[in-house]
Amino acid sequence: MKARQGFFDFMKYVVLLIGSFVVFFPLYSVFVGAFKSRQEFYTNRLSLPSVWDFGNFAIAWEKGDLALGLGNTLFILVVSIVGNVLIGTMSAYALGRFDFKGRNFIIGAYLAAAVIPLITTQVVTYSVIKALGLYNTYGAPIVLYLGADVIQLIIYLQFIRNIPYELDESAMMEGASLFTIFRSIIFPLLGPATATVVILKFISIYNDYYVPYLYMPDRGLRTVATAIQSFVGPNAARMEVISAYILLIFIPTIAMFLFMQRFIFSGVTSGAVKS
């Protein structure tokens, strides 16, 4: 019995190592490639670099407009995430704490919106953005990330149900205004949901390609996602520089992942339950 268990465990490790190899192999090959000279890249594709040279990173950073791309992405990220958290908590408070006419209708509308695949409606959204004069401005991605993506509302609505209403009531006994209750009781207690929202939004906005691609073609408005595409085109031959570029782009989310692992796993699980 014990020996059999040992064999099973051994097989599990074999399978897990194969899986890990498949995950790591592409990452390994760009990692070692990024440090190689041009000549070594094409002759010794898979070995460790003979000299660890950071030159490719310098070229990638400069020629790939990465400072610009990261700056733009960061700006859009911060404004959109702050907005998402405010809008999410405020609507969850209004919808989760008060019973009023039309409340169920509004909640139903949000749930329906979550089902519509937004990429299919871009053909029309494009003309809305143009009509609002937001085309080729930071405003375009920001309003789209704020308004079109409603997952944060659903996460907050689920969460606020578990905050006991007695807390609101006792604050009202002491004469606190509803806004004070929102600001100093509800908002802080929604903290764990906020952590989830921030992480899910960070990953999806940082990775998003089609919104900046469709709405901000201007060179000065490149985000990380659109900068890389234009960088790859004319320089397609220089795979070692491209490798360095890829690694630089991977760094922000990997860093976040390593520090916030626990929140990410719980965020992904709760994010899936909504659909």
Place this chain on the structure above:
Amino acid sequence: MNLSYKTQRIIVITAFLALPLVLLLLFTFYPSVMLVWYSFTDWDGFGFDMNFVGFKNYREIFSNPEYFRILRNNLFYFIGGLVQTALALFFAVILNSKLKGRNVFRVILFLPYILHQVAIAIMFQTVYHTSYGSLNKLLEMLGLGAWKQQWLGNPAINDWALAFVSLWMYMGYNMVIFIGALQSIPEDLYEAARIDGANAWQSFWRITLPGIKNVVELMLILTLSGALQAFTVPYIMTLGANDTSTFLMKTLDVAFKFNQFGLASALAVVLLMMVAAVVLIQRLMLKEGGTRA
């Protein structure tokens, strides 16, 4: 603050909901409704010059086999997605057992999901490259040089190669969701089964699978609707060359390259209907099961 709670209530509800509702209407519902309207017109995407053309756009779509041939390319992503769901469940079951270092493996297998998708697509270009790609080099090193391929150039395999990239990206995500679902199955069920002499395989079929049935269904639906919307990976990696275009790529091309917004809207409506049908089937299936997802 001297306002009565009744007044405050009205102010809070109005003030807190006004902006989100305007955004929701403007960027989700208005485009969806207009999409349907435009699909009956010959709008070119500029100005207000458009004519009502009835079902002309739809007739064009359903009489041109080209569009449905392209839909076949989405099928590769669906099959890839099925494999991905099966693998995710397999790894989730393994990592849910008591195993040293399981957290490390969970982190490793999940890692691709958080990486930048465009960068992943470009990374796989360097992996699949025919002469300098690391995959062909690896095959050479293993003495499997005969297996070398033009991964992105050969129309017989390039769709599989692209679908694999998508699998690589999302498998860990599905796995983590499965692990969450598996942890909600009470441990004593397994205990009882063991006492009754059930083996691991029997417990899997009789306890595990029924316990996570809803999540499995949810994953399959997400896989199908994701496959219908496949876009980023093939767009970045091949731009649709060598017959790798997907339905959504075609739709966006018709709109933004050929300025046939009316026709593109009709294509988008067809896509929307397909996704809606999938979601509807899911809802019905879940209702039948009688439990929540």
